[in-house]
Amino acid sequence: MNCSNVQEAIWCGDLTADIQAHLAACAQCQQEFERVQKLNEAIEPANIPLPTRSLLPRPEKIEEAIKNSKRSRRIFPKSWITVSTITAAILLGLTQSSDLWPLELSAESDKAADATAAPESVAQKQTAFPEQAGMVVIDLTNNSSYREETESIRSFLNNRVEIDTLKQLTIETYTRDSIQGDTQTGRLSLWVENQPKRSSSFGKGDRPFRVEQYVELQKIQGVWTVTSTANNPFDxxxxxxxxxxxxxxxxxxxxxxxxxxxxxxxxxxxxxxxxxxxxxxxxxxxxxxxxxxxxxxxxxxxxxxxxxxxxxxxxxxxxxxxxxxxxxxxxxxxxxxxxxxxxxxxxxxxxxxxxxxxxxxxxxxxxxxxxxxxx
The missing domain is CATH 3.40.1000.10 (Mog1/PsbP, alpha/beta/alpha sandwich)
Known part of the structure; x- marks a missing residue:
């Protein structure tokens, strides 16, 4: 039995008699086992939320679960390593990536579609992505089919964000209106939060609000790329x-x-x-x-x-x-x-x-x- 098979078995929690015998004689596999055990001890107290239809819990729910986890640590038998523990570790690792954190894949949220959102909805918007202040983020709660287009729009807006007046700009939805060859037009629903007592090009006021923006994209070298935006439909x-x-x-x-x-x-x-x-x-x-x-x-x-x-x-x-x-x-x-x-x-x-x-x-x-x- 080689080390690769043994270490795979360790991560799967399959500690048979043969595996344990190998561990007793192999220092490298013992180190791998100790690493997995420490990870298990760190993750176990957290009440990891169930996955959504996208297979990933929403990042803020994972963060909340970790914060509310028990402070005490208890040592588990060396043979007690579960798939759920490994899954939780992977999910926690994903949430540390700044590229993945703003991208919401969950379809479970039920936010109001009109501009007069309830105060609790506003509070959720303000705290959803605190480390992204002054940047454009993505919060596609309806599993948008146009992820390539949305990422292009996010990059385009990020290069033009008004840091002096704009606190945060969230892309909620993108809807394609037309497509002709390598050109398409669509509508954005944006959630805007200005800096305190400031007005941006999207609107005025200290309260968060929704706006509609219109976008034209062209396929350049096989990738949908934003060519222009407007406050009103292009037609x-x-x-x-x-x-x-x-x-x-x-x-x-x-x-x-x-x-x-x-x-x-x-x-x-x-x-x-x-x-x-x-x-x-x-x-x-x-x-x-x-x-x-x-x-x-x-x-x-x-x-x-x-x-x-x-x-x-x-x-x-x-x-x-x-x-x-x-x-x-x-x-x-x-x-x-x-x-x-x-x-x-x-x-x-x-x-x-x-x-x-x-x-x-x-x-x-x-x-x-x-x-x-x-x-």
Missing amino acids: FKLYSHSNYQIALPSAWKAIPNQKQDGSLVFQQGGQTVGGVELTPLRKGESNPLKAVQLPAQSEVVQAGLESYRGEDTVKYLLKRSDPATKAAGSMLEVHTYFLRGQIAYNVWLSNDAKLVPKETALAVTHSFQSLSPGQ
Whole structure:
């Protein structure tokens, strides 16, 4: 029996009579056995979490298990070495790699998809990767199919991270929108945390928030490589007014409202799908939900505050009568009010998913930016 077979048996915990006889006469194998025994003693007290569908427990769970392990050490018989102990040692070794630590392969997390995450979700985000402050990390909780693309995006953003203003930028999801030959475009969902009291190019505010980014990649020497990023989808067009700008799908038309300066109507194929309306805020009203003036002949279905690029907005789901048919409550619309001084910019869109898909509505609303303070 050679040393290679004996040492393999040691790691497998298969200490037969022949193995023990070899150990008694071989100093090299005795050293290997002592190394495995010490590892066993160090790992055993930890309550190692069960693996997820990705076969690897989440790094933060392993770290928590080690911190909560019993302080006492007990010596086990030399023959008691289990496969679970070896597996735990391997997993602990993996978590020490800075390249693997940010890459989350678990599919067990159930995070909120909207921008108004619960406070506990925010806390988890802030503590998930503490040693990566100021860097771009990956937290793909849905086992994304586009890992090559995501790694390329992470490297691209890492070279452009704003350390002075940005504390941490986490890639949550990447969704491919189109692919033509060696070029593809897609959408990123990013979790942004700015430095205290600072604003970054992704948004403003001290609270963590989500943003959408759009990416173009080309296959260069067989590898998907980022060539450009944008705040708006690449097939959108930017409409600029004297006081604001907004990005719209190329198939939409922005028609100025002759009755009110600065207001727009969005049309697609001759059908109205949304618009921008400017209304003064109610004077002396500190509650933003009550400060905005709702359109005439509208009925409130839901109301609340929502965040876009770190900025709080007032959001209403309204039923509004159709001017053409005069049918009361026949149209459901989402109205998002951006408050600027004493003016509210109301970006409203049809709530009909066939007319305005959810991704389109999010992209249009996220793109709104005022160019001068309201009067």
